[in-house]
Amino acid sequence: MLAGYDTLITNIALAVILAYSFHVVLMAGQLNLGQAGFASLAAYTSTLVVPTEPLFGSLSPVLVGIPVGAAVGGAAAFLVGLPVLRLRGVFLAIGTIAFGEMVRVFMTNAEWTRGALGLRVDKWLTVDLAWIVVAVLGYLFWRLGPSRTGRAFAAVREDELAAGSMGVDVVRTRMTSFVASGAIAGVYGVMFLYFFGRITPATFDFSLTLGGLVTAVLGGYLVFFGPVLGAGFLTAVPEIQNALGVEAGWIHPLITGLLLLAVILFLPGGLSTLVARLRPARVRPDPGTEPDGLAPLPEPGTPIAELRGLGKSYGSVQAVRSVDLEIRAGEVLGVIGPNGAGKTTLVNMISGLETPSAGEGEVLGVRLGAPSHRFAKAGLSRTFQHSKLFDRLSALDNVLVGTHPVTRSTYLRRLLWLPSARRDERRALALAWAQLRRVGLADRAHLRPGALSYGDQRRLEIARALAAHPTLLVLDEPAAGMNHVEAGELAALIKDLAEDGIAVLFIEHNVKMVLDTCTRLVVLNFGEVIAAGEPREVAADPKVVEAYLGAEDEESEHV
């Protein structure tokens, strides 16, 4: 019955494969538009190295070509990625487009490619094989979604800074998605070659790239079957038009354009939003097990961080100067100081977001200046002054990202359905649920951060940080914007955490709360430590009073 439709069905499969090469980068928030270049390199290489007749009498050239294409595309993406992945957003997009165009011009001018005439090979691709490749890709992406790697992709897409602070190696994750994209584009190039039997440099031009991008976004890049929906939809339009007997050549692009506009305007998240509406995603329930296998925290009193003469300047502005500080396991260290005193800069250096410009230090065995994910791995976890939650992930998934430093990669094992992967995922889930309960958000686990109240967002950020089982928890103004009741609950939580042996370093303006919870207090002003020690004594220090309230004779007016 389908016999007459072989070409059509294979075309859809090819469109799906091309769209997956965009899907994988969009998942990680990277706008790579160099796929045409990778596909072109792979297809042309395969005309050089793949034998024209079946190997050993039975292995079809397309089967030999697919791994060759994946290898060439992936390797090319790696080499291109080394320089271009320093770019982001539209700069990355335009840089990769430029790469694609350079490949096209090169292929047009080289001798062996016969320029614009193109090359011919025998058509070896069958419809079955095309869909087998689609099925394999679909499987790979299906298993990727709820895995640790999939969460790392999503975290990098939503907020690179927060992802790094949760222990995700951002550079590596971006490169992984980039190389995967190149490899899939390479497979597409080879399959195109053996399906149409002819390629020219213009086969792999900018419109091919735009087509793939449109398909991937139209289908939706937040669910694994998005490319299938997108490709099916775009291929269906001209077919329906033919069936209706509408001939004019301009109708097809017009309808495609209008439908594309309608989908993008009314279905954020693409066509897959429709499917999601039919069957709302369920929140994965608490497995009810205790999160086991967590490393014990160091004995209270053990030094876990030491800073010597630490300084940071931005141009001529000295944000922090010669700070000496030691942090011990199990203590609650408050950092206060007027606005602009350098508090956030200090914790940013401690957590790897800023490189010190003077002095040195070590936190949990990691030297300052290392990237933030190294500190997270070592046991430092933090929140931000302005919440940096992952907007398009549920509260539970936000916290699951937090488990990154204390879990192992599950993706490859999930592909093979190994029970140990399932065990590890359940353990991460148990860890995440435990933190949600701890901050009182268990009943809101399915909500996105945007749907939570401000106070709840701050608590969710703390839950996410706690999911990493930190030795040192850094909170940057956690009570800002909270009411009295919420701030009181937060103070109780901090004391509770300290009893568990977690060292807490927190910046706060709510002096009453600081005095209630801290075991030690540090006061910064103009980037320098002006007082440190037992909280009540420090708070009574005239220098501190002056820094906060101005000169002493003005004090009475303010109190």
Add this chain to the structure above:
Amino acid sequence: MLQQLANGVFSGSIYALFAIGFTLVFGILRHLNLAHAAIFTTGAFLGIEIATRTGIPFWALLPVVAGIGAVAGVVLERIAFRPLAGRDDEHFAGLISSVAFGGVLIALIQARYGTEPKSFPYEYFPNRLFEVAGLRVTLTQLVTLGLALALMLGLAWLVSATPLGRAMRAVAENPTAARVVGVNVDRVTAGTYALSSGLGTVAGALLALNIGQTDRGLGASIELIGFAVIILGGLGSLWGAMAAGIVLGLAEALTIHYFDSTWKGLVPFALLFAVLILRPRGLFGHIKVREV
């Protein structure tokens, strides 16, 4: 050699004209408007149709084309960008919706004008040739270069010295703050698109006049070069776009002179690639590189 350099300057001025509209929208609104190429093509067809039907002289034709382009720009913003404001995927979605809008425009062009190339009426514009210091330049080339410079100066004046320009700069700096202090951000946004598309259509009509005809692929053929120009010049920098357009035209001319004309396609992208890696803010960009 000198002749080729002169030709380089002329094609560079077209690149620059294409790019300033493009870079204006990016610089002020952070939108990468992929419908700009279609707007450009629309300008070429509109110019030819109006010239053919009414026979109005060249100096009157361009304002008419620009006016229609400005309206198209407002519609474009209304349909493809404004509904997306504030969405999580605003930037990806804006790319796609502008591609879709461009696709619709090109389809409508095909519906109205068919698939065959269209030409300006015979001798619509005096085909005069000048010889200056051994260089041969056509009147069209001179007019194009002059207009490009004039439009650039006009735009620079508008952005730096008028109330609208001040509002635009405020929106570019911080749209929320601009709204708070009473700038009508929606109107500034619409105005930016009107300006950008007006410039785009004029650029399209001028290119069509230079080559004598146009087809549906006119915008697409220059779109990628436009990317190169705005990156080289520094995204959002108007003077940078102008200078980079001419630098690119010259670089292409030199490539043709020393190598082969088929390799000239490599020039913009090799330059672009090098600049992105070595100096992401562009050769002439002074604005802070903001990530999108």
